[in-house]
Amino acid sequence: MASGKDLTGTLALAVSTAALGSLQFGYSMGVINAPQRVIERHYGRSLGLLPQEGVRTSENASVPGDPSQEQAHPAVLMYWSLSVAIFSVGGVVSSFLVGFVGDLRGRVKGMLMANLLAVAGGLLMGFCKLWKPHVMVIAGRAILGFYCGLTSGLVPMYIGEIAPKAYRGALGTVHQLAIVIGILISQVIGLDFILGNDDMWHVLLGLSGAPAVLQSLLLPLCPESPRYLYILLGKEREAQKSLLRLKGAYDASADLEEMRREKEEADQVSRVSISSLLCSSELRPQLFVALMMHLSQQLSGINAIFYYSTAIFAGAGIGQPVYATIGVGAINTFFTLVSVALVDRAGRRTLMLAGLGGMCFCAVAMTIGLKFQTSYAGMSYVSMAAIFLFVAFFEIGPGPIPWFIVAELFSQGPRPAAIALAGFCNWTSNFIVGMTFPYIQKWLGAYVFVLFAALLFGFTAFTYRRLPETKGKNFEEIAALFRKGGKKAPADAKRHDVELLQLNASTSA
Missing domain, CATH: 1.20.1250.20 (MFS general substrate transporter like domains)
Structure with missing residues (x-):
């Protein structure tokens, strides 16, 4: 059996x-x-x-849209x-x-x-x-x-x-x-x-x-x-x-009993809509963390890499930038597999911290490589290595975890509304980065990734202070973590587990 x-x-x-x-x-x-x-x-x-197609005149020997033409x-x-x-x-x-x-x-x-x-x-x-x-x-x-x-x-x-x-x-x-x-x-x-x-x-x-x-x-x-x-x-x-x-x-x-308790709890309150979730003081800490996880994913600068990696590689002096971009895609896939292997061992919080902190370091290295690529030999390779590592750290934590952690932070009642709000936050910030990055790049030049480094530092600090570890916990235990103030210090871990056992025992009784 x-x-x-x-x-x-x-x-x-x-x-x-x-x-x-x-x-x-x-x-x-x-x-x-x-x-x-x-x-x-x-x-x-x-x-x-x-x-x-098939018609070409001398006046149109060089036309907008041709590879030889810079501007369409x-x-x-x-x-x-x-x-x-x-x-x-x-x-x-x-x-x-x-x-x-x-x-x-x-x-x-x-x-x-x-x-x-x-x-x-x-x-x-x-x-x-x-x-x-x-x-x-x-x-x-x-x-x-x-x-x-x-x-x-x-x-x-x-x-x-x-x-x-x-x-x-x-x-x-x-x-x-x-x-x-x-x-x-x-x-x-x-x-x-x-x-x-x-x-x-x-x-x-x-x-x-x-x-x-x-x-x-x-x-x-x-x-x-x-x-x-x-x-x-x-x-x-x-x-x-x-x-x-x-x-x-x-x-x-055991699974049916857990769902029964969750259903009884959900039946005691009206259906959780998006507006009621936004107004709920009890669920606000979970919602704030969920939205910040999605913001950290999109405002990390990763879509600047995905959307404009070919141009970034070309600007860094890399030959055949299209193939370097495919290399980014391959690294993207490989390190997502690494995350699959690690996420239930190392935990969500640990991988988010490692990913955001590593991306912050890589953003600084990328800035150095772009700034001094014309002054020192080999700086283009520093930029390329920083981009590859940036993507690797992203897929270890900030890439996959925000998508599923929302479902872990909320019970059945508010979960659809929370996922809808998180999705809206994700797509909106995705759109903003995609539309504004060329202008930010033109404004800041080689220092464009300093902005993302600063954001990543802030997201790392927030994750350290506010994201609890959800590995192996049910929805009641995760809600209890937020009621007790978020993450627990390592010294309190054993005491916290005892408290959770007592809480579950009293709930079952």
């Missing part, structure tokens, strides 16, 4: 199927960057600013910028709907409904050559952004609710792992000799909807979240069946 802590085939299927949405999120986020010049040329032709036509540049930015706008809007969609028919059916958006967005971009590419790509990117805003909340919510406590951290990082794998895939197949060329770029963009098709075929095989079935719908028998499918044959009474 299984212990209820084992990793079963059904659990692996459910987690990997849900993570296909995260893979699509990463692919959609990274796919637009590699074929930028190719897309700009097609935008120019669609707008009548460039000759059609202002109209083309505007539509290109909108193609990139509209993705985040869609995510900001839909992040508020995560709780509604997840609770409407369940987590599994919520992901199924969202897949209709992904397929629609992919088809619009895949067939964009048939009409006006700039209109269809922007529309497709907006729809996919809306989809990704939903999936960035639904996937961590579902995985967090079905994962056994012993593996909650490792399985929670699968969301981020799938995202970075999606980014890496888009970078590789976006090379000009694969799909990032004049003939195949629309196929490259259209593949953004492909994972949704596979996920739609597999989701009906996945059990619904037991916590959703019991706590929200009151279906104890169905919740028990789901638990047995996910964890194998075991005594589910």
Whole structure:
């Protein structure tokens, strides 16, 4: 008989199927960057600013959008910028709907409904050559952004609710792992000799909807979240069946009892909406920490690396910057795997501190490398090493942990509202960094990463003071940590564990 802590085939299927949405999120986020010049040329032709394919005149020997041309036509540049930015706008809007969609028919059916958006967005971009590419790509990117805003909340919510406590951290990082794998895939197949060329770029963009098709075929095989079935719908028998499918044959009474207590507590108060969560003094400490974790992820400067790494490498004097950018994607993936292995051993708080502190150090090193690259030989390699290490430290902690720690900090009642607010915070700060970084870079020059170093130092200090360790703890224990004032000093650890045991004993009594 299984212990209820084992990793079963059904659990692996459910987690990997849900993570296909995260893979699509990463692919959609990274796919637009590699074929930028190719897309700009097609935008120019669609707008009548460039000759059609196969037509070339002496007057147009050098045209906006060609690799040899530094600046695209202002109209083309505007539509290109909108193609990139509209993705985040869609995510900001839909992040508020995560709780509604997840609770409407369940987590599994919520992901199924969202897949209709992904397929629609992919088809619009895949067939964009048939009409006006700039209109269809922007529309497709907006729809996919809306989809990704939903999936960035639904996937961590579902995985967090079905994962056994012993593996909650490792399985929670699968969301981020799938995202970075999606980014890496888009970078590789976006090379000009694969799909990032004049003939195949629309196929490259259209593949953004492909994972949704596979996920739609597999989701009906996945059990619904037991916590959703019991706590929200009151279906104890169905919740028990789901638990047995996910964890194998075991005594589910302890898990059902924990859910029963959580349901009783949730039934005593009205449904926790976003506005009531914002006004709740009891839940405010958890919400503040959750939002700060997502801010630390996005305001760390990591998206400046992801969005503009090719330009940064070129500015640092690196030959073949496109391949250096793919190297960043590979390191991204490898160190997310490291985080999967470490998160349930070292703990969330430890990895967040190590990641944020290491990124702060790398931001300083990056600044030194950029400042003195023309004065001292080898400084370009210092910049490149600092970028690689920056990404490595990000994926150890700040990359994966904020996505699933929100589900750990909140019980079933306020969890959808908390995930919606965290998603809104994440997408909004993502959009702000993506839009403002070129201007900040122009303003600060080689000192641009000093700003991120200062922010990272502040986030490290906040994490040390306010983030409790959630490894191996249930929702009642985590709530007790916040009631007692956040993190515990190492000297108080044993005394704190005794207090938690006493608290649980009195609750059970």
